Amino acid sequence: MNLETELDDRIQNQAAKILDFRAIWTITKMNMTIVLRYPANIVLWGLFPIIWFVPMIFSGYALSGSSTSPNFTELSGYTDFVPFLVVGWFVYIWIDSTIWGIGNSLREEQEEGTLESILLIPTSRINILLGYSLREILITLMSSVVLVGTSVILFNLQLVVSQIIPTIILIGLMLLGFIGMGIMMAGMVILFKSPGILLELFDIFNSTLVPVHYPVSVLPSSLRAISFIIPATVALVGVRLALIKGALTLQTFLSLSFHLIILAVIFWSLGLGIFKLAEKHTRKTGKIGGY
Amino acid sequence: MFSTVEKMEKNQITRKTSITNELRAAWSITKKEWIIRASYPLEIIYFALSPFLWMIPVIFFGLSITGGADSTNLAELVGTSDWKTFIILGMVFTNAITMIIYGAGYSFRREQNRGTLESIYVSPISRTTLLSGFTLHYVSFTLISTLIQIIAAIVLFGININALGIAVALLSFGIAITGIQGIVFIFSCFVLKFRRAWITTEIAINFLLFITPAAYPIAVLPTVFQVFSKASPLTWGLTIFRSALMPDLIVSYELFVNLIISTIILFALGWLLFRFIESSIRKTGSLQKF
Numbered sequence: 114m115n116l117e118t119e120l121d122d123r124i125q126n127q128a129a130k131i132l133d134f135r136a137i138w139t140i141t142k143m144n145m146t147i148v149l150r151y152p153a154n155i156v157l158w159g160l161f162p163i164i165w166f167v168p169m170i171f172s173g174y175a176l177s178g179s180s181t182s183p184n185f186t187e188l189s190g191y192t193d194f195v196p197f198l199v200v201g202w203f204v205y206i207w208i209d210s211t212i213w214g215i216g217n218s219l220r221e222e223q224e225e226g227t228l229e230s231i232l233l234i235p236t237s238r239i240n241i242l243l244g245y246s247l248r249e250i251l252i253t254l255m256s257s258v259v260l261v262g263t264s265v266i267l268f269n270l271q272l273v274v275s276q277i278i279p280t281i282i283l284i285g286l287m288l289l290g291f292i293g294m295g296i297m298m299a300g301m302v303i304l305f306k307s308p309g310i311l312l313e314l315f316d317i318f319n320s321t322l323v324p325v326h327y328p329v330s331v332l333p334s335s336l337r338a339i340s341f342i343i344p345a346t347v348a349l350v351g352v353r354l355a356l357i358k359g360a361l362t363l364q365t366f367l368s369l370s371f372h373l374i375i376l377a378v379i380f381w382s383l384g385l386g387i388f389k390l391a392e393k394h395t396r397k398t399g400k401i402g403g404y
Numbered sequence: 405m406f407s408t409v410e411k412m413e414k415n416q417i418t419r420k421t422s423i424t425n426e427l428r429a430a431w432s433i434t435k436k437e438w439i440i441r442a443s444y445p446l447e448i449i450y451f452a453l454s455p456f457l458w459m460i461p462v463i464f465f466g467l468s469i470t471g472g473a474d475s476t477n478l479a480e481l482v483g484t485s486d487w488k489t490f491i492i493l494g495m496v497f498t499n500a501i502t503m504i505i506y507g508a509g510y511s512f513r514r515e516q517n518r519g520t521l522e523s524i525y526v527s528p529i530s531r532t533t534l535l536s537g538f539t540l541h542y543v544s545f546t547l548i549s550t551l552i553q554i555i556a557a558i559v560l561f562g563i564n565i566n567a568l569g570i571a572v573a574l575l576s577f578g579i580a581i582t583g584i585q586g587i588v589f590i591f592s593c594f595v596l597k598f599r600r601a602w603i604t605t606e607i608a609i610n611f612l613l614f615i616t617p618a619a620y621p622i623a624v625l626p627t628v629f630q631v632f633s634k635a636s637p638l639t640w641g642l643t644i645f646r647s648a649l650m651p652d653l654i655v656s657y658e659l660f661v662n663l664i665i666s667t668i669i670l671f672a673l674g675w676l677l678f679r680f681i682e683s684s685i686r687k688t689g690s691l692q693k694f
Binding site for chain 1: 446447450454457458460461462464465466467468469470471475477478480481487491606607610611613614618619620621623624625
């Protein structure tokens with residue numbers, strides 16, 4: 114009886130630990146073992162974006178006759194739309210994978226019948242979700258290397274690498290915000306089960322408002338304001354300045370970083386709140402492992 | 405005695421498989437799919453509207469390049485400077501094609517997941533009819549979605565449509581769908597043979613969309629891709645569809661000849677491959693395996 118109580122206490126203590134790096138790493142490792150069984154998938158996820166944005170490049174060529182246009186230069190401040198698109202997609206694949214990855218991870222476990230066992234691990238649910246996030250970050254890191262490497266060869270791009278450190282910091286801060294959004298999505302998945310339409314709508318919303326293909330200034334003013342509450346819009350401003358022009362100043366970097374930190378705090382608070390509510394509701398109704 | 409009964413049954417089945425019965429069977433499958441779809445009204449609204457929403461980023465990109473409603477470079481390449489109508493009609497066509505290929509191509513996989521593939525497979529109708537039934541469902545759904553997209557594009561982006569060309573556009577779409585049926589046959593082969601064939605099908609469909617000149621004319625594609633593009637019925641179907649609906653463009657007789665020839669070749673190839681794979685699957689008994 115004493116042993117049981119002691120064990121219960123230990124489990125409770127473990128579960129209460131919000132940031133348990135060992136648990137996060139164990140979940141990441143478990144997932145990476147599965148992911149690395151299919152290495153071709155990682156290469157393909159790096160190559161697919163190229164197939165998706167090359168039509169945009171052809172379209173630009175058909176409309177302007179070259180890789181530039183006076184209107185595009187005036188609106189964006191960049192002369193060539195090819196590196197503009199490549200860097201846009203380099204950032205966009207992080208959004209896609211973080212939100213889809215975390216949002217779908219619980220659904221995958223649900224479909225494989227392992228969700229209940231995963232949720233019974235004596236650690237906080239947030240650690241479990243962070244484990245999935247880390248998996249997505251590692252996969253996207255590999256895919257983004259494939260994407261940028263292939264684009265540099267295909268389009269003879271010359272990206273500036275001297276400002277790579279501020280670029281990495283901006284992407285890291287952007288990911289913090291997106292992990293918050295991903296946790297929010299995971300809560301929605303637990304609540305509504307099939308996440309397909311929800312995630313697709315979110316994807317459409319992001320791909321329209323985030324300036325992946327065009328400068329923000331082309332959007333109507335009302336949409337422009339909404340665009341800046343998405344971390345990717347803020348990060349893209351700095352990443353493009355750094356990688357295309359090598360002109361990211363300390364002042365711009367600090368102001369963008371501050372903007373991203375505020376967004377991260379907002380999305381984490383929202384994400385944790387929604388996830389906890391969803392979890393509480395499904396535990397009460399006993400539908401956590403159902404479809 | 406046993407073989408006589410078997411022969412009688414076979415004769416009965418053969419008699420039943422007249423064209424009218426096959427059409428009725430195809431219609432029953434279409435109806436069944438509509439009943440399932442109608443249970444999820446929100447999904448109907450989403451899938452009918454989402455292709456239009458995906459067009460918006462392309463339009464904003466075009467606006468950032470041209471800064472207005474005309475492109476002189478496009479006028480030199482294809483004879484019209486109205487880039488918005490050119491791109492939107494191209495995307496409407498390819499959205500419809502994608503919907504049909506994905507929907508019908510993965511129909512066997514969906515039945516497999518529902519655990520109903522074997523029951524459907526043993527119904528006394530031809531496999532071609534079976535697959536055509538699924539295609540017919542997606543064609544009907546796609547027509548509704550296409551109509552919504554065109555109306556939304558007219559209202560929101562002010563595109564110009566030549567109403568007199570609707571009949572020709574529908575005719576080209578109809579012929580192209582026969583070509584698409586060839587692709588659906590090929591996709592179904594992949595699904596039946598490899599089950600989780602998503603990588604192969606994704607690569608194939610993305611390549612197909614890449615060589616189909618939806619948001620750009622063939623002229624901007626590298627020469628090697630132009631060869632593939634010209635062999636695809638979708639390229640000719642789309643060119644006729646767009647030319648018929650755009651007031652500045654003309655539909656020529658040669659375009660129809662190219663569409664019909666490429667459609668016949670693709671359909672025949674797909675059908676033969678499907679027959680071959682389907683018979684090998686039945687021999688090995690791996691129909692219901694995941």
